[in-house]
Amino acid sequence: MNKPVYKLRPSDYWRIGEHESWFADMAAQGLFLKKMGIHFARFEKGEPRKMRYRIDVTEKKTISTEQIETYAESGWDIVTSYGNFHVFSSPEALEAPELHADPAEQSYKLKKLDKKLAFNAGAVIVVLMLMIGMMTSIWFLDGIPTYVIVDGAAIQLTIFTLLIAYMAYHSLVAALSIRALRKRLVEGKPIDHRAPWKKHHLIHTAAAFLFTVLAGASAVIPFMQLVKMDTKTLPETSEDLPIVRLAEVEQNPELVRSEIVYMSDNVDWGNRYSYKWSPLAPVQYETDESGQVPGKQWNDGSGDYSPAIHTQFYKLTFPGMADNLVSDLIKRYKYENSQDEYRKKNHPDLDLLIVHVEKGTKEVFASRGDSVMYVRYHGNAKVGTVIDNVAKKIH
Secondary structure, eight states: OOOEEEEEOSSOTTOHHHHHHHHHHHHHTTEEEEEEOSSEEEEEEOSOOOEEEEEEEOSSSSOOHHHHHHHHHTTOEEEEEETTEEEEEEEGGGOOOOSOSOHHHHHHHTHHHHHHHHHHHHHHHHHHHHHHHHHHHHHHTTTOHHHHHHHTTTHHHHHHHHHHHHHHHHHHHHHHHHHHHHHHHHTTOOOOTTOOOHHHHHHHHHHHHHHHHHHHHHHHHHHHHHHHOEEEEOOSOOSSSSSOOHHHHHOOTTOEEOOOSOEETTEETTSEEEEEEETTEEEEEEEEEEEEOTTOBOTTSSSBOOOEEEEEEEEOSSGGGHHHHHHHHHHHHOTTOOGGGSEEEOOTTOSEEEEEEETTEEEEEEEETTEEEEEEEESSSOHHHHHHHHHHHTO
16 A cells, blocks of 8 residues: 655645646646645555546535536546535546536535635634734733733733734635635636646745744743742842842841731742743743831831832843833833833943832832843832842843
């Protein structure tokens, strides 16, 4: 038994003339069609022969035995079927008459397929509009699209929307092409049984590869994010994390860690660090740290001195996104503050530095190369100390 040979289809299933031409060219190379799949066709090797292939379309997915016998009497043998399409072959030397002598009759047989493809295109386009609406609301509702895509929460939805967009385009082209084919048949123009197929084969191969990559990414990325995401209690001391520590800002040996207020999953959420991954920011850290100095009061006498610090760090895949991410972080955390209260400053070790100070809270937004850091500190230390630590740790 000959070993089967599988070939990627050169174009979409509704390009009838191109498929007929492709089958004939394969036969001339000694590859004879045996089975059609969604994306691949199975051939068997043999002696090269000049063959003619024709595709008949039926309203139902099955073709009657009587119709097969009628075609066989004219010299056409059934090869395989896929969906509503049925492939027949005949040796070129036999000079068998065409399956459809009247193009207008063939156009009528495509009427149901025309309606089906038009309905499919409409349905997919409606789904695409809904997906675009959802994606747009997630990306732009808060005006922080760079943060949303870098954070990674919307990546799967974005990829899925791209897949739906490809399907919508494919469905629309199919519907328009079949309608155009029916119009030509009504005008008496038969199908070109030797239509060139190599151009669409290249396009179809590239599209199939891209579709496969996107589909794989939509499955792999959420899994990667889940595997690489974790939250732990922040160690008392650490030198290897790209974060600003509270002790480094306070510079007070009497500083101690605050008592645990909320403990869950063995994590002290008042002193924790979380890390996660996304394709556009493979290294992400977010930390909270709180402490107190026994016997020391806030300057206004409001209670025991209990400074706290919050850090977010991003190492980006594309450094060009850094400035936009800083801008989005400001929008995300500015709350009711005026944009004018965020001051841009110069620093020799930073590409971008923006500072906000209000009522004992100092916020620093900084970038250097592919790294972005946001630090929010609540305490008595000067903002310059926070900036110096940011410049040191962002490396």
